[in-house]
Amino acid sequence: MTSEQRLRIAYSPCPNDTFVFDALAHGRVPGAPALDVTFADIDLTNGMAERGEFDVLKVSYAVLPYVLDRYALLPCGGALGRGCGPLVLTREPGLGGTSHAFGSGGLTGRTVAVPxxxxxxxxxFRLWAADTLPGGVGEIVVLPFHEIMPAVRDGKVDAGLVIHEARFTYQNxxxxxxxxMGEHWESTTGLPIPLGAIIARRSxxxxxxxxxxxxxxxxxxAAWDAPEISRPYVMAHAQEMDPAVADQHIGLYVNAFTADLGEAGYAAVRGLLTRAAAEGLVPALGPESLAFP
Structure with a gap:
């Protein structure tokens, strides 16, 4: 790789991604390639990956079974962690009562918005539902993630599956x-929660x-060593997010797994995709699909 080589990269405007890529995007990593950056929410980058449109992308781990023939999973830059999973939110407290009562009501037959x-x-969510909702949910409605909480609040859907900074703002x-969902995953597997991956063309x-x-x-x-340098880039793309929320977001999603997936990270990814394949949610992975490079 030479410093003159430019790579087309797409990642989200969320604070964790801008924090991670600030130094690289602004030419402060010696010898690294120049980047042509496109900002897009992860539901869009997933589609970009399936169409093979960029050299490097931030995607959901859920999309890997569909793209690993063309892209390699990088062992760094993504989002895994503990205590950082998606939440199911409702307008009324305790819809269906405790987790032990879900099967007798709760979300069974209800409309749920997902990103x-x-x-x-x-x-x-589907793995949680398979374990706790024997009657199954009702209709699944796909909405942009920033529309989900208003839709639940306004009664347009019964519940919403939320991600990102919604963990910190849903009470508003x-x-x-x-x-x-993360608590359920961690309690049933003991593994960290795999959320977002960085992939790059195998070619x-x-x-x-x-x-x-x-x-x-x-x-x-570089971002960890001097976080104040990345702050203007982070806040310029944080969609009017409160700086304190942006800091919480970074603290939750940028961690040791971002620097290196490591054994536990790879086990989490394999565990998620193996269980999802067993439920018929994704194609099964090949034995060497996650190998790097």
Whole structure:
């Protein structure tokens, strides 16, 4: 990889992504390629990946089974963690009571808004529902994630599956947490929660992929070493988010797994996609699909 090489990359305007890529996007990682950055929410980048439109993308782990023939999973730059899973929100507290009562009411037969049916949040939701809702949910409605909480508040849907900073802001809409998909995942697997992945074209070649991963790690470390440098970039794209919420967002989603998936990270990814395939939600992974480079 040379410094003159430009890569087309698409990631979200969310604080964790702008924080991670700030140094790399602004040419502050020596020897790294220049980036042509496109901002798009993850439901859009998932589609971009399936169409093979960019060199590097931030996508949901849920989309990997559909794109790993063309893209490689990078071992860094993504979002995994603990205590950071999607939430199911309702307008009324305790819809259906405790988790032990879900089968006798709750979300059974109800309309649920989700950000994408190709999102990791949706896979986690479906795995939770398979364990706790023997009657199944009713209609699934796909909405942009920023429209989900207003739709629940206004009674347009019975419940909403939310991601990102909604963990910190849902009470502003008068909503209530029915269940935490991450808690369910962690309690049943003991693994961290896989959310967003960084993928890059396999055709870039192993040397470029390895160098790109190293550059992303350097960008992450630079942001940790001097977070004040990344602040203007983060806030310029944070969609009027309160700075304190942006800091919470970064603190939750940028962690040791962002620097290196490691054994536990890869186990979480394999665990999610293996369980989802067993439920018929995604195609099964090949044995070497997650190998890098």
């Amino acid at each position: 994408s049916e190709r999102s990791t949040a949706y896979l986690l 809409y008068g909503l209530h947490k029915l269940a935490d 870039l070649g192993p040397d470029t992929l390895t160098a790109l991963a190293s550059a992303i790690r350097s960008s992450v470390q």
